[in-house]
Amino acid sequence: MYATNYHRPATIEEAVSLLTGNDEAKALSGGQTLLPTMRQRLAAPSDLVDLRGLPGMTGVSAGDGTLTVGAAVAHADVAGNADVLRLIPALAGLAGRIGDPAVRHMGTIGGSLANNDPAADYPAAALALGASIVTNSREIDAGDFFQGMFTTALEDGEIITAVRFPVPEKAAYAKFPNPASRYAMVGVFVARTSAGARVAVTGAGADGVFRHSAMETALDADWSPEALAGVATPADGLLSDIHGSAAYRAHLVGVMARRAVAAAG
């Protein structure tokens, strides 16, 4: 790790001002992605701006058919939150299977979405549930937020402050973990929402998380695992690496989607 300056701002505004106009500064949330990268000397930010505990970024609140999770809420706190468990249990289940206990107690939802790792779990939930990504300056629809591997709609210095999830009628997440890293090799989040069925796939796409419209159409017609039987997932555009070929991933998308629909009931 290279030497770096650590900042602990008191407000979101102060954090934004520390980040703005400084290319070498980075927001620090749970540090579960950023710190390992720095320790491997793959990143060398001059300044770290710690977002944890900032007013306006913590806590979970329910109301108005939505569930709002502060960006600095740790995975374990999502997994164990009573409102999350009551309103979107699939989200709690997803959070409870990220990494290991240490990662879940440090890593945060805001950090995960901002990072947009193609194998991360939360992007699938955000996209399938049609979440809004709330930042210090605006709200971004999940459909516009994810812009390919490790790329998002966030501007320089823009901070995610919360994530707002519309509560679905039903939802479930089925994850096939990469045997080594246990990130998602294929993760499929299915939701039946007021706007129809939504299926988001993570882990598999070469451009990161994506919606599976053929499956959505099939599920709109008939919400059942059987409805997905004939729906193809082309291997084109899927990741291929030492853990899984594109063809195998394409196959797993089908299996995981059926399992998710079955679990959602």
Place this chain on the structure above:
Amino acid sequence: MSTGIGARVRRKEDRRFITGKGRYTDDIRNDNQAYAAFVRSPHAHAAVKGIDKAAAEAMEGVIAVLDGHQLTGDGIGNIITGWAITSRDGSPMNIGAWSALATDRVRYVGDAVAVVIAESPALARTAAEAVAVDYEPLAAVAQPVAALASGAPQVHDNVPGNLVFDWEIGDEARADAGLAAAAHVTEVEISNNRLAPNAIEPRSAIAIHDEAEDHYTLYTTSQNPHVARLVLSAFYNVAPEHKLRVIAPDVGGGFGSKIYIYPEEITCLWAAMKTGRSVKWTAERSEAFMTDAHGRDHVTRARMGFDKNGRITAFKVDTIANLGAYVSLFATATPTYLYGTLLSGQYDIPAIYGTVKAVNTNTVPVDAYRGAGRPEATYLIERTMDIAAREMGMDPAELRRINFIKAFPYQTQVLLNYDSGDFPALLDMAQKAADTAGFAQRKAEAAARGKLRGIGYSTFIEACGLAPSAAAGSLGAGVGLWESAEVRVNPVGTVEVLTGCHSHGQSHETTFAQLVSDRFGIPIENISIVHGDTDKVQFGMGTYGSRSGPVGMSAVMRALDKVEAKVRKIVAHQLEASEDDIEIVAGEARVAGTDRKMAWHEIGLAAYTAHNLPADMEPGLKEGAFFDPVNFSFPSGCFICEVEVDPETGVTEIVRFVSADDFGTIINPMVVEGQVHGGVTQGIGQALLEQVVYDESGQLLTGSYMDYCMPRADDVPSYAIAHGCTPSPNNPLGIKGCGEAGAIGAPPAVINAIADAIGTDDISMPATPQKVWEALHRARPAVAAE
């Protein structure tokens, strides 16, 4: 509670380990401490055109930047291999030179070309990044079969065709005749996946040069500190043996990878002399993946012949073994005398012939890793038996049973002479524990849940207790493989046992003490085990090859015999009795049938005060012994594994695992079970999860745990362990060794179970979900389909 032989004594060392009080090399800090960081090649193969150190040298806090030309210029010798192998045409092996710091050419990703010594580890690393090396990349080859192809890139100029040796064992004409006469011949093509050792403690070294005495001290993560000192002194010219002390303090696992003397330790010693500073280096995990000697990496074609009754007629084997870029210390022995000699397995095979081509590639050196050669042989034999059983429509357990060796000693066709065993009994024991009779029902029940259930056997033998020195010498070993011990009884009766073995997870502080407690009936708290320091223990060969029990403990037993004999003499003299009437029980020596006795501490005191000893007796109570085994020991076992495969995803779950082992005498069953648990888990890791991957250009793709998959607790089942016992006739305890059995026996049991479940043998290690799903897809498309 007994603390003698056979008792489940709690580990004495655990208190310090589980309270964080262990003292590992990296925990040690010296005055004058400086830190080393290595400049490593990012290329698998390149010419080094120049090294520009100026920017690094100019950084504040950088003490020195040293390169390979300086190292060789100071007379530091090339790294050696310890076992000479002769090719089948009679020619000696071809060895490319290996300098601790490469000079003109780098040969694998991670090959070090320079070292930075600086005031802090972070600074050393930053400065290492500032060293500008001018590389001219060369074509590289990473796969062993490709390395033998004509026109393949040459790793070393003096190793034509990358062929280090082409060795043979057994009788080819006889094997050919056996195959020709066979009613059925099973042909297999099998690869044994390359593994990274992954000791939990990465390698570490601290070198100190005392200018006043011109004396060196090396703290290091070694399984065999005396061998390290010998080699550092005799071959690398670091310092003469009496001017070099090697200390291996607490060491967090080795699995073979800490046997060898690596470039980093040599460089640290040399750099300590150059800089006048104590030089410390601790590998990062990514350095460990890149530079710790890997294991396995064989590709084999074999044919096994059977007569019409299923009796084996012959076994013929051709193996290509990847040695990596340089030939490491045990690298030549592992695929030859630890592999080829095991090709008879538990079976009476009348004709065996094997060849092994050892090749250089642009990958990190490959050397012994838990089991070393024996897992490769076992996997080959046990997979071949299962494939043959399926081809011939026989029950795999029955095919094994009818071929078992049943009378001992048994001379195999491949040098070894098995001393003892009872293979049918182990098979019976394992089948009972695994309830094989109920398997069909469990399979049907699994099918109802949509799962494919399979059962797999592995009946295996190992040659442990390395090794009879003269035999090893006649086969090319550069050292003897005896062990030494010294037993010191102090004037107050406490006992220190000095051993040349080294514990890095094996529990010697407990099990070696049990021998003393057993012999004299004294409390285990009063016994200390001293090891891992060349200034304390006179000499020893270290711990690997399941040798600490059969060889190291045998030396302790011999020393105890001598102590006991002297005790008898002292007590008989003091109590005016005959030596033959002295009984040593529960920490006392008494004259049988009387109430005359001496307490243990009184005996110690008598020996050291020397006021009343027999006329010709020297004072003191301290005895040493060297034990050189007359043969290897031969632990054997039967493992039965049951799996359930999810046909939709290819995921394998191990639902049952039974081991029935014959380790001979067991000193501490709890410790032995721990060794079995760890070994089997490593074997399951090899079978299902682990694989080092280099791409075609020699880049390491599995450089971290994001890509290299280690077994986790939820990957393995609860193990059921049973023990048979046929004591080894070749050592005083009848002990055979238990450290490697699990890693040797488990992989074929797992793969055989998967093959049984999915109904095809078209599956290789690691049997990842994708591979299992693909195999199923190829063999039974209907089952694997969406």
